[in-house]
Amino acid sequence: MYSMNDLILKKRNGGVLTEEEIRYIVNGYTDGSIPDYQMSAFLMAVWFKGMNDDETVKLTMAMAESGDMLDLSKVKKSIGESAGKNMRIIDKHSTGGVGDKTTLIIGPVLAALGVPVVKMSGRGLGHTGGTIDKLESIPGFSSALSEESFIDQVKRIGFADMCQTGNLAPADKKIYALRDVTGTVDNISLIASSIMSKKLAAGAEVIVLDVKCGSGAFMKDISSAKKLAEIMVSIGKKCGRSVTAVISDMNEPLGRFVGNSLEVMEVVEILKGCGDERLRELSVKLAAEMLLLAEEDVSGDKLSEIINNKNVPHTGTEIACSGEEKDSGRYNAAEKRIKEVIQNGKALQKFREFVAAQGGDTGFIDGSSSLEAAKYMIPVRASESGILVSCDTEKIGLASLHLGGGREKISDEIDPSVGIEICHHLGDKIEKNDTLAILYANDEAKAETAAKFIKEAYKTEAEPTDGENHKLIYEIIR
Ligand code: URA
Secondary structure (H helix, E strand, C coil): CCCHHHHHHHHHCCCCCCHHHHHHHHHHHHHCCCCHHHHHHHHHHHHHHCCCHHHHHHHHHHHHCCCECCCCHHHHHHHHHHHCCCCCCEEEEECCCCCCCHHHHHHHHHHHCCCCEEEECCCCECCECCHHHHHCCCCCCCCCCCHHHHHHHHHHHCEEEECCCCCECHHHHHHHHHHHCCCCCCCHHHHHHHHHHHHHHHCCCEEEEEEEECCCCCECCHHHHHHHHHHHHHHHHHCCCEEEEEEEECCCCCCCEECHHHHHHHHHHHHCCCCCHHHHHHHHHHHHHHHHHHCHHHHCCCHHHHCCCCCEECECCECCCCCCHHHHHHHHHHHHHHHHHHHCCHHHHHHHHHHHHCCCCCHHHHCCCCCCCCCEEEEEECCCCEEEEEECHHHHHHHHHHHHHCCCCCCCCCCCCCEEEECCCCCCEECCCCEEEEEEECCHHHHHHHHHHHHHHEEEECCCCCCHHHCCEEEEEC
């Protein structure tokens, strides 16, 4: 038997924990025998002293095994039989960003192409939004699915998204909520174990990770984003999963809207073939990566082999694979199929089926009803003319949180209607008093503070900078 106090001290003094010690902490916190105050101190010790790769893998496994591990072989068999082919089941996860709603675009797109997508999502964390909070802005929508109905929905529709109910990675559920309010979110080992424990428990064979990098991400620079990507890929591989990490830009919000119901409506816009270019492009690129990996077995042509099995540097938004035409041909073909199901409405139809299957009112999709709207729409004006050269995206996330779109304490209720419309991208030329953003608010005092955050977030210069910030994808780690 261990003493939690001794283990906190061991980590605080820079010690390396054993597997038994890590399991004692994870299981004790999950069953309630270790209280929040001790776990908070432990997480802070990890934040300051770090964990080595071996400890991170052990922490991930202990968290994944803290509850049930889904067996998706039945889904695979039934989908394979009906499709007449061997399709691998796929999952994706983002490390967290501002305005990131790609899951809700990619899930229906891939389901429309016959690729089963299983997704266990989280709530907002710190300044970043969470898919479950977005989905719950749809009246009637339930993310609390039993494992049985989750599996059944994937078989019927091809896409289900649930929160961590019941017994799937319960350790992460508790630790995630505690990290959110104890200043212990942005640590590589804690993020990697949180994400990968959920992914391993949810059972997909193929996992695509969208590792966000930049001012609105937990990883602010490429080297830490790369380290996070590498450890998650290696944890997945050790557990027999095929994992790819796409390092993508978060130096400005993704898409035009930040805020729960606003982002759901933006998803519908994209699925109707309109909407923000960068959001659409990243969604298509991630979906193409997932589609090729899911179909790898079917073609008998291992993607990892044809792509040289190397980290692939990217320039601009170009997916540069190994440079061989064959590879870009496959990517182009995958992107074409993805764009087709958006153009012909099949992806939107899947989204409708998905919302209905989880109890949501689908009226907002076709305009017969609408999601809850905020009382005020307040423009935030630029204080000076120039080129928008940088954005402190975390501040935009905090502005949305402050309006009521996120939580400051575990017990806070989300206001689904509030948020921010972003009116410019980095690189745009603006004039003094142009509208920088529009606040959707229910409280004028909160809106005043949020407007201050937004004005502080954007910097203008007379001349454009080198454009490094405008890349969409930096690197892909396989
Ligand atoms: N997403 C998660 O699921 N966990 C984290 O720690 C960060 C992003």
